[in-house]
Amino acid sequence: MSDAERAPASPRELFVVFTRLALMGFGGVLPIAQHVLVERERWLTNEQFIELLSLGQVLPGPNVVNLALMVGDRWFGWRGALAALAGMLLAPLAVVIALAALYAQFASVPAVAGALRGMGAVAAGLVLAMAFKLMPALGRNPLGRWPSMLVALAAAAAVGGLRWPAAWVMLALGGASVALAWARLR
Amino acid sequence: MNTLTAADWLGLFGHFLMLSMLSIGGAITTAPEMQRYVVGQQGWMSDEQFTASVALAQAAPGPNVLFVAVVGYNVAGLLGMLVTMVGILIPSSTLALAAMRWSHARRASRGGRAVVAGLAPLTIGLLLATGWVLAAPLQGAPGAIALVLASAFVMWRWRQNPLWLISAGALVGALGGA
Numbered sequence: 037m038s039d040a041e042r043a044p045a046s047p048r049e050l051f052v053v054f055t056r057l058a059l060m061g062f063g064g065v066l067p068i069a070q071h072v073l074v075e076r077e078r079w080l081t082n083e084q085f086i087e088l089l090s091l092g093q094v095l096p097g098p099n100v101v102n103l104a105l106m107v108g109d110r111w112f113g114w115r116g117a118l119a120a121l122a123g124m125l126l127a128p129l130a131v132v133i134a135l136a137a138l139y140a141q142f143a144s145v146p147a148v149a150g151a152l153r154g155m156g157a158v159a160a161g162l163v164l165a166m167a168f169k170l171m172p173a174l175g176r177n178p179l180g181r182w183p184s185m186l187v188a189l190a191a192a193a194a195v196g197g198l199r200w201p202a203a204w205v206m207l208a209l210g211g212a213s214v215a216l217a218w219a220r221l222r
Numbered sequence: 223m224n225t226l227t228a229a230d231w232l233g234l235f236g237h238f239l240m241l242s243m244l245s246i247g248g249a250i251t252t253a254p255e256m257q258r259y260v261v262g263q264q265g266w267m268s269d270e271q272f273t274a275s276v277a278l279a280q281a282a283p284g285p286n287v288l289f290v291a292v293v294g295y296n297v298a299g300l301l302g303m304l305v306t307m308v309g310i311l312i313p314s315s316t317l318a319l320a321a322m323r324w325s326h327a328r329r330a331s332r333g334g335r336a337v338v339a340g341l342a343p344l345t346i347g348l349l350l351a352t353g354w355v356l357a358a359p360l361q362g363a364p365g366a367i368a369l370v371l372a373s374a375f376v377m378w379r380w381r382q383n384p385l386w387l388i389s390a391g392a393l394v395g396a397l398g399g400a
Binding site for chain 1: 285311317335360376
């Protein structure tokens with residue numbers, strides 16, 4: 037696996053970058069996290085991003101919070117983990133509580149409801165785009181391009197289409213996929 | 223907002239510690255159980271308040287886990303927010319860091335590489351599923367679906383700052399196009 041080009045200089049920089057990306061994350065932080073950490077700051081390659089995200093998704097806990105902890109820990113141990121976590125949560129927490137106080141007054145305005153729908157639609161598009169961007173990385177997967185593509189599509193259909201609980205899909209499909217990778221790796 | 227006894231506070235904290243360990247696939251997966259506890263069992267808020275708490279956190283910037291903060295705030299103000307957020311974060315965060323250090327130390331082994339390789343396609347599949355689930359309520363609205371596809375295409379082809387697309391979506395929606 038190739039290494040990323042750059043690294044954060046200090047826990048303080050982690051805090052600032054994570055605060056900024058969290059505040060940009062309307063309707064989900066994950067696509068912004070990929071944009072900022074991989075494409076802009078270049079702290080991680082796409083492969084490293086998938087690796088951390090994979091771990092964060094099989095473990096309990098909010099995926100992006102787990103991701104922040106792991107990214108922070110990678111360079112500065114628990115100090116980095118705390119800095120990234122605080123950056124991810126503190127400023128958005130203040131915003132969301134202020135919004136909760138405001139919400140009651142403006143919820144019935146049609147333009148506000150419409151704007152929320154529009155932002156929700158773009159949020160869905162951004163997550164899909166991120167999945168497309170990460171797909172070429174599967175070509176270098178030891179499973180092989182087509183088997184790993186098949187696993188990805190099966191997971192998407194089971195969780196997105198059939199709405200099966202993600203935990204069970206991860207356990208069954210993930211177990212099979214890891215076993216297959218184990219068999220192919222020597 | 224409610225007045226909580228010491229036993230209530232302890233119960234609230236304990237319940238969110240437990241929810242944390244159940245939150246595989248993201249904090250949002252615990253919403254049904256959380257709703258059962260704060261609305262059904264404790265009667266600390268109405269169904270509508272709970273649903274609005276989730277919707278609000280989704281629309282605001284930041285991780286979706288912040289819906290927990292809004293629920294906690296609606297249960298018992300700022301202290302309620304603190305207790306529920308700390309409760310939902312401590313067990314899962316500790317586990318995430320331990321697992322990351324463990325796997326990083328074993329990344330070169332056959333088992334470690336098999337786990338990384340085997341889970342990568344699943345991660346991409348879950349992203350597709352998330353986009354699917356987020357877009358599903360928009361099915362009846364061609365404008366909104368067009369917005370989903372257009373933003374997916376633009377973001378896929380170009381290294382765009384997503385904030386521009388979100389603002390465009392808000393504008394289109396506010397004008398009644400979504």
